[in-house]
Amino acid sequence: MNRYKMIALDVDGTLINDDHEITPDTMHSIRRLAEQGTEIVLCTGRSPSSTLPLLELIGIDGTIITHNGAATVESRTRRVLHQFSFALDRIAPYxxxxxxxxxxxDVNTAFDLYVEDASVLxxxxxEMYGRFYIEPQTLPSAEQLGETIVKFTVFAEKDELDRVEKEWEQWDSGLHMIRSGDFFIDVMHGExxxxxxxxxxxxxxxxxxxxVLAIGNYYNDITMLQFAGVGIAMDNSPLEVKEAADDVTATNNEDGVHAALIKYCL
Structure with a gap:
């Protein structure tokens, strides 16, 4: 008998393999649980636009927690249920x-992504934005933007981001910075x-x-692994993520999500 009513799944490095695919076994186990009434929640650093197609691919409706927790969206209506947002001028120093x-x-509202100049990307x-189903727009002024933002992201080589991260850690901006991958740093609302x-x-x-059962693989997943009744790290996770989890499953290239769902829920 499955005692978990909600299953939170990270996407990149967890739900999908390194070929950016959800394997048939993983899709089948998620569908089985959804059919039994278990609530599936994708929890990701991605935007809604690059997350909703994955739910459609699996063939289920649900709720997605996107932008590393900054925006929660209902899949059927695409309605923003909750967001942690802030004004554009807060990230002027960044x-x-x-x-x-x-x-x-890039600068993200709940559904849109803006870059300095989309015409010279x-x-x-x-290629990176295309992989995530994103069409960047050119960033307007704060007055023209007309809505608050949920995430500011920088993209560079790992060594350069290591240096940036060390510098920004010294800043007292009141915003929250997290490494969401080797090549990405996200700056978000403090909560x-x-x-x-x-x-x-x-x-x-x-x-x-x-x-609640949660499965993830990176530093931005630690808070959800620690909140869940059972938090499971992928075997491709850094050591600190594994130490924060209750259990470790196989890698994302070895159907780790499927194996965990079989072990704990099916």
Whole structure:
């Protein structure tokens, strides 16, 4: 008997393999649980636009926690249920830093992504955004933007981001910085995290913490692994992520999500 009413799944490095695919076994086990009434929640650093197609591919409806916890969206209506947002001027020092050091950045509202100048994007950047089903737009002024933002992301080589991360850790901006991958740093609202949004959604749904199972693989997953009744790290996770989890499953290239769901739920 499956005692978990909610299953939170990270996407990149967890749900999908290194070929950016969800394997048939993993899709089948997720569908089985959804058919039994288990609530499936994708919890990801991705935007809604690059997450909703994955739910459609699996063939289920659900709730997605996107932008590393900054925006929670209902899949059927595409309605934003909750978001941690802030004004564009809060990240002015970060934008100036990136311009000075020639580091690529983007600015995200719940559904849209903006870059400095969409007409001059490199092939590498276009390929990256295309892989995530994103069409970047040129960043307007704060007045023209008309809505608050949920995430500021920089994209560069790992060594360069290691240096940027060390510098930005010294800043007192009141914003929350997290490494969401070797090549990405996200800057968000101080309360935005996968764990906080998962906690709030479980509360709204009337689901106890002990009835939540979470699976992830990177530093941005630690808060949700620690919140869940059982938190499971992928075997391709860094050591700190494994240490924060209750169990470790196989890698994302070895159907680790499927193996965990079989072990704990099916």
């Amino acid at each position: 934008i100036e830093y990136c311009r000075r050091h020639h580091i690529h950045f 490199t092939d590498e950047a276009l 935005a995290s996968k764990g906080n949004s998962l906690r709030e959604w479980a509360r709204i749904r009337g689901i106890e913490r002990s009835e």
